[in-house]
Amino acid sequence: MTNQLIHTDTIAAVATASGTGAIAVIRLSGPEAITITNSVFKGKDLTQQASHTIHFGTLRDGDKIVDEVLVSLFVAPHSYTKENVVEISCHGSDFIVQQIMQLLLKKGARLANAGEFTKRAFLNGQFDLAQAEAVADLIASDSALSHEVAMKQMRGGFSQEIKRLRAELVHFASMIELELDFGEEDVEFADRDQLRILILNIQQIIRELLKSFELGNVIKNGVPTVIVGKPNAGKSTLLNKLLNEEKAIVSDVPGTTRDFIEDEINIGGVTFRFIDTAGLRETTDKVEAIGVERTMQKLSQSSLIIYLFDITDTTPEALRSELEVLNPKKLPFLPVANKIDRASPEKLAAFAGIEGMVQISAAEGANLEDLKQALVDKVNLGKLNTQQQTIVTNLRHVDSLNKTYEALDDVLNGLGLGMSGDLVAADIRRALYSLGQITGEITTDDLLDNIFTKFCIGK
Template identity: 65%
Template sequence: MSFSLQEKEDTIVALATPQGVGAIAVIRLSGKDAVRITKKVFKGKDLEEQPSHTIHFGTIRDGDRIIDEVLVSLFIAPRSFTKENVVEISTHGSSYIVSQVIKLLIRQGARPAKPGEFTQRAFLNGQFDLAQAEAVADLIHSDSEASHQAALSQMRGGFSDEIKSLREQLIHFASMIELELDFTEEDVEFASRNDLKVLVEKLLRVVEQLIGSFDLGNVIKNGVPTVIAGKPNAGKSTLLNALLNEEKAIVSDIAGTTRDFIEDEINIGGVIFRFIDTAGLRETTDTIEAIGVSRTQEKMKTASLILYLFDLSDTDMVEINRDVNKLENLGVPFVKVANKTDKSNKLFISELNNKHPDTIFISAGLKENLDALRNKILELVNLDKFRTGNTIVTNIRHYDSLVKTRESLLDVLQGLDDQVTNDFLAMDIRRSLHYLGEITGEITTDDLLANIFSKFCIGK
């Protein structure tokens, strides 16, 4: 999705609220003629005579026919989201009314907005940088406290400020080295190689921290894939239902009821966990169940967290030790969850508590001690870095650019050690600056912008 010069001059219109019936709907226009076009169909005060950030009651009319009573909000350039003239028309939330008003505005000279076009105009007009623009979409789609806070921090410029600081420090040395290239015959050194090395090493530490934060950022943005694994009839489906507070999974005393995996999201402590109830782990001659068991094993390998659930009344210590050993070899963080405390031998519980003191004891059927399990699950997702306000990378595009930045900075260090000539050194520094600039949009291509903004909803 790229825009011609003419399209950028157009006044665009779109529904800014979700499709469907509701109390109100908001229709948004942006462009130099937004106020003039709205004035043509609005019966009330003369909109072109009104100041910015004011709201006006009146009617939208198609000739003499009244379509709806509305409130019109004015945001006069540059004091608007897009830094253009913006009008927001609040109508009643009828899909018929919305359709009629938008068609009327198009007949008066507006054109339908493309996905993300309002936000793209805000970026192109200097309202914010590209990373902040992407955070707008993340904020709209945030469905937990953690993802909301991460998107809000990025939208307000926290991540961008850190990237710009890195880039500015590197630009100074780049300009000095470029200057030296103009005075090669005089053998003049404007940029100290030792100072450059210290700076690059410092930048590398920051870049490494940002790259390292992506695992946490990805979890915050997309949720933690969490597999509930264990023998058939251990209570996996009952546990999922208890955590969800609904009967999502079929519960039966018949072993092997769950043949495939069932997935749902649960918000725990402001973090989304994608819980996956899997087929029971056991040897089976049932073809369909065997497929489910195989899929369970694959899911366990790709999970971020495993809840190893076992039935206290039907599992011995040998079996638990064997399963724990397998899970440790798998290398995925896991929680040992002992289920059916109401049906177990107290002596066995005491023995298990001594040998595996980190075990969480619950009764999924009676919904007992589930808070302890939730706390343990949350403990394994390291949010300390996030809660202390450190910058967290949540966007795969930013992560990719940071990885390329790291490679370029390492090449600069290698070049300094090998005492390469200034032209090669300048080339590696320019590459580092290029990849950092890609994050904030100081370096962009039409294809990059098209890819980013095409994922936005229409009206944003």
């Protein structure tokens, strides 16, 4: 990476979402951002104004006034991209936005590619690659926890951890490389015992980071939660109550749900992706049978299972048997007794020994808050401290950490076998390469394109 401004062209894009709104923001970045804007702006001379100032005026195409706007100036290097940046706040009419964009392009700007503002910020040394990816996570965050984790990563929490590990490895790599320069003198500058201890410590940290991905993936993408049970157990009614809308068809006729229905809800800062499935039963109906088969597929892909049953026509023994059959992978399982409004006190008492069971009435909305709390408890985020704990949320980072771990294994094996310094150094360099890919100290054009094309245009 470099702190020198490396682009000679100026890019422009609409930074706000498409559709009519009160205000839209158009962003420019590049050496001519201020000059181009000034050429169509009627008001103060923008080229003579200080950074971080806002100016009112009109944008004009010749003598024609396109709109009254506010122009915000960010003079290099004191901007998001470290280039000259201009943000034009105009009225939110699609027609006005298009007119302004055409005007800026005519004056010499070009359309920005997806993620190009953030890519320029990375290339100009504003932040590293892991922090740049956290920008996209922050934009996509839809819960308190996903926002908190993305914010910490954007501010460099994860990057600092990786850079610290890499710095320690670099020291030993340089010592071993120095030994190679004195190969004929048989000297050791790198203490092998200390190197072995360091690698074991780094591997322990990597294992903890990899373990955190299971939690990070839940925070970032939500918890796939399948609602299963026999026909007419009340699955669709429960889904509608949780979502507070009539998402699923509710009917007394068994087998109404033929396919799965999916939607999201945020509970206690965690996003749950609820999936209502076809009722589990043997059937001769071909369409319903396909639905049951898809239910079983969804079970294998889920992270949490709600088994909903009608308490009025189920026994504790039958329930235990059904749970054992349905959950061979021992996934987090929440048995939920429905229709308690129709059950006798004796029937309710009979299920008191079922561990972790929640009793509800989906139709009446009874005890739904208890169910929501039980769901949050099952995800096991209670002890999470996002301010101190480093959490991995990116699959690319997981891949690099795995490759680093494997390379360090090879270093340990080489030390155990007494391999020569050049072979040990090669394995250390491989570990350094994989760690460097996380923060962007090692990059390729293909890697950068793959990352930044997933961003929205204007960011």
